[in-house]
Amino acid sequence: MAFFERVSESSFRATEHVSGAWNLAEQHIAPALGLLVHVVETDLAARRDDPMVVGRLSYDILGTLPVDIVDCTVSVLRPGRTIELVEARLGHGGRDAVILRCWLMQPGDTEALAGTPLQPLPSRESLPPWHAAGVWQGGFIASTEVHREAPEVGRARLRVRSTQDLVEGEQVSPLAHLCRLLDIANGMAVRADPREVLFPNLDLTAHFFTQPRGEWLGLDTTVSFGPGGVGLTSSILHDENGPFGTLAQVLTVRPLTS
Template identity: 35%
Template sequence: METFYLSRGEGRYQPTEHTAGPWTPDAQHFGPPSALLVRELESLPCDGERGLARVTVEILGPAPLAELTVTAEVVRPGRSVELLSATLSAGDRVVARAAAWRLAVTDTAEVATVPGEETTALPSVADCPVAEWPEGWHGGYLDAVEWRAARGAVLTAGPAAVWARQRVTLVDDEKPSPLQRVFTVADSGSGVSNVLDPRRWLFINTELTVHIHREPVGEWICLDAATTVGPRGHATARSTLHDLEGPVAAGTQALLVRHR
């Protein structure tokens, strides 16, 4: 089946080969696991209309291509503001934890901020060529997503923007939610905007934080990213995530940088 995960019931999921990351075929790219955590957070019951405003995924170790278990709970209930938590485990090992703020939905259309031209001046998907990845990065997750180069180039060091669309579902034949689409690609910011030769350097993110100001519309998500490397082995990748109508969220990743 063309999906990232097969549901085994009772919160258990079997990853397919589409989840395999570019660094090693034995571990998943953390885009699909992040989306799986968001799916579990979205499934938590609530009173009234609410939406996720911020999700932080703490990556505690590699996600193997083996059965995973996902659980979620409301940590701090409230009438307008709630704190949620989700855990992703492989056997007895916790692979990742997510914390999210879920807020009440109200009508603020009359005061909504209109994005500036500098944040929306992206070429249309139809005008963008297929994005190229560094040699040896193909397969698994990268092939399960359609990538189009919008600005800059992944093969060239520095900021870059790519349009992305899932070729496969997240779980079974279920249609991904708008936020699941965002998190499937949000963890790729550091790869899109890498400034280091991956043959000589490792740059591994330990977390992903995404602030959402609206849900995206449609299948295409643009990741407009830039990475800043500090002098002591730390770096930060920052991303603006767009749909075809403009920005929808902001993402950040803390990176460990070191020689191979």
């Protein structure tokens, strides 16, 4: 079974595998973020027959989602021959829960210029298995396999994959396939026990300098808490071939009172 099943051209039913880490009755937002990428790419393929690649994904998370049917819409905010800005919305019961703005770019040949000073991530074989379900609840976390090292509080390097497809019976791009995992970064290098402190993210922004491939998402992640109730999770993104982009999530840090 997958994270979602399509029920109409623009609607999808969430399965038990999306249940969230903070609340089992709500969706972990990670699969929904991957679903929006799939919806954008499906819309793009219907509108154009020339190649475009994703340069940036910027999500605003407006609220929670029940484990139920979600609805998606796509609109082109800035049309163009070589660059487009597309907006996709995902919601439930007439209420938007996530808004994605995505820059689409026409690819070019810059092979002779390619390179990055970003350091490679350790191989999966050199990272010990980590039982994420020992810290986090829910069907989404249960679907993942994690290999991780955490040299200090708020710091982790890991590789993760999920056993669940994004949408039942549908082929999705390698990018959408990995984007269904991006939001897991905030829970992989925790600074505080989630039973004592809440620190959900309000957004997620990812930039890509190359398009990822493979089953495994690599994350080189740091988590910082400020003194005024705000935090930041920052990650370098890796696939099986090396780094391909960056990710940032702003956090609302809320200690639980006894």
